[in-house]
Amino acid sequence: MLTADIRSRFLDHFAARGHTVVPSAPLPTPDPTLLFVNAGMVPFKPYFTGEAAPPWQRATSVQKCVRTLDIEEVGKTTRHGSFFQMNGNFSFGDYFKEEAITYAWDLSTRSRAEGGYGLDPDKIWVTVHHSDTDARGIWRQVAGLPDERIVARGDEDNFWSMGVPGPCGPCSELYYDRGPALGREGGPAIDEDRYMEFWNLVFMQYERGEGPGKSGYPILRELPRRNIDTGMGLERMATLLQGVDNLYEIDEMRPVLDHAADLAGIRYGADAQADVRLRVVADHVRTALMLLGDGTAPGNEGRGYVLRRILRRAVRSMRQLGYGDPALPELLPVARDCMAPSYPEVTEVFARISDQAYGEEDAFRATLKQGTTVLDTAVTTVKASGGRTLPGAQAFLLHDTYGFPIDLTLEMAAEQGVEVDRDGFTALMNEQRERARADARTRKSGGALDTSTLRAVLDEHGTTNWRAWETLTTESRILAVLGTSGRVQVAREGEIFSVVLDRTPFYAESGGQDSDAGRLTAASGEAEVLDVQRPLPGLVVHQVRITAGELALGDAVVAAVDAEWRLGARQAHSGTHVLHAALREVLGPTALQAGSYNRPGYLRLDFPWRRALGATVRSEVEDVANRALRRDLSVAVRWMTLPEAKELGALALFDETYGEKVRVVEIGGAWSRELCGGTHVEHASQIGTVAVTSEGSVGAGMRRLEAAVGIEGFAYLARERDLVTRIAEQLGAPRTELPEKIASLLDRLKAADRENTRLKQQTTHARAGELASAAVDANGVQVVTTTTQGSTDDARALATAVLDRLPAAPGTVAVALPTGTVVIAVNQAAHDTGLSASDLVKRLMNGRGGGSPHLAQGGGLSPDRLTSALEDLPRLIAGH
Known part of the structure; x- marks a missing residue:
């Protein structure tokens, strides 16, 4: 059974049982504690914690996930994959243990002809928490399992929590006996290779308190609404149903592995070390495809660095297998064809995916060639002196000067029997980071506030009535005044505090748009709004400086956005959409926005492209954008479902999580159609002008456009005009002849330099x-x-x-x-x-x-x- 069929059977099974099918969230997640979605329940986390009301009582999804903590184990074991898919069904205060167990057993054992997976019921074992007599009884009743195949286990294995105070509960796991050839008899407590876990049912019924680890924390109470969260590993089920030994050999990965073996001229299964490298290639190429498809671009920080490391490990593994030519152009299309049945979008955006991936490989091959020579020389020197440790300074030099990542230095040094002074390297890296931070960042609202304090405010008062799309002024009440040490009653003149209002007109920074500026005015005082953030879903927090009097808990205030600031912000955000559309019109659909930032008068837009645009192309992009402004294209906002938006061709921001309804902003109809929560002008002409001020590289395969917008755009052009006028006056030439005049002067200067160099050489020789x-x-x-x-x-x-x-x-x-x-x-x-x-x-x-x-x-x-x-x-x- 193909993986795509396993996936569709799961969704069909739960859709027929009243579950809303929820599309997979993009891999990059807005959760500040994560780089990528790493579990099927992550997109549903706000509903389980009570931060947001669930839009459905029952839901099901197949969620894309990436975990890289065990990346060095990829290929060495049968279970570690950096990208995987988690099939899940969820209940938010609806059904509980009996239905969850029944649904899982039915799908697992029902015949394939009837839409099930057809697993042999006699080979299924389950585990339950030792205290969960309810689950044990339900397994006996629903599945008829004998006691010896219902294994009781402790907190470490069968009790789930998020690791912090909040919902928790026992869980029950399903295992399948793959036969004596793969291990010892006796169930999952004896051998988890022979008995492969394929489904975990979590019964959220308690609230836990503070405490370390997976046990030892207090259980505070029963939850008022009990929830279900289950996860079935799609790759694991494919391993079982396709009769292969490990996840690297399923239909979504084996073709990549086989093609890699053919390129290297080896046979999979002939050499254990080569097999590990082939499995690394198969896993990492697929992971890179999915990360690139969801908008992650290679870089030196955060998500970008994870992707860069994965791509480089795949390329280097192919080199270790003896294949020296570019590997990704051979392997990435194979991975695309494997994943397209489940994710057709990887085919639709493959031009962008491949352009970024191939550019990254080209850059890494150059880095590898140069850095390897330096590393080999350093290792030889260490060994010649009788040492076995590469100095941290040498590892830092490789990283800082040659772009050689530390993980690659560690791997390559280990292959030559040499360790690396990791502490010395880390100390030098920390020194560099501290120097980079010397300019000090502006503290963001909520950034220095305790999350538990914020959550308590949210629990007590509910979500903020956010009115930024509708008005610039609201009559509001102060619900909380927050400092770094917690909640206070009063904030006095000269102090900076964070304030939560019951309603607000202020735009909270998101989607690339900076937060609004403005004022809070009360009978007892005034405050300047410095920053606005949304640290928890639904909660808006204002960082303010008290400019007169004081603000106290419960005060009635008038919250007023600076109208000029908002106008500039609207111009900049709409200008970003216009510039994005112009860029795609000139360069093609692969020039897809990979990041943006805009504030009044200024915007920047990052996009994947492997070379500089050049003056002619840059001028053409700017011209297309301003022609759109001259045509006064209409700006419209429409609400629709995510599938409807995708059907229309709306572009989505990859690091956003979307609800049941999405907001689509159109400029000129289909010319610019993007999912967006920002504030915008009503007609394109209100943007004023878009003046591109710079274009340059921000990493391998990534470019950045910057532009001045609105009145600042006109001011920029005026400064450019004045500069040209002064130069023309100084050179005594008409402005139209300046390029030729300057070129002539430069030629004369170069000739003078050459003559000066010649004379200096003559003098030196004499x-x-x-x-x-x-x-x-x-x-x-x-x-x-x-x-x-x-x-x-x-x-x-x-x-x-x-x-x-x-x-x-x-x-x-x-x-x-x-x-x-x-x-x-x-x-x-x-x-x-x-x-x-x-x-x-x-x-x-x-x-x-x-x-x-x-x-x-x-x-x-x-x-x-x-x-x-x-x-x-x-x-x-x-x-x-």
């Missing part, structure tokens, strides 16, 4: 001959010492030129600069006698210097010490 003729003998070595003006490069050039004019006998040259720097050059004949430029510099400069055996430099001497230092050189050489 002086070099004079210095060489005045060399002194030091124990058979011709020694020249001198001082010169200029840069270190000038000193190096002079030293090399003098050395070239010395006879074939051993020779050494030292050139000093007035700044206290000394350059020493040693020819091969002198090196053969045991002289080293690096050693001489260190001895001459009291250890302050270094370089190669033939050319080195040092510094730090005072000018009055230079002469004596140079005079010491012949003595040092004579005595070596």
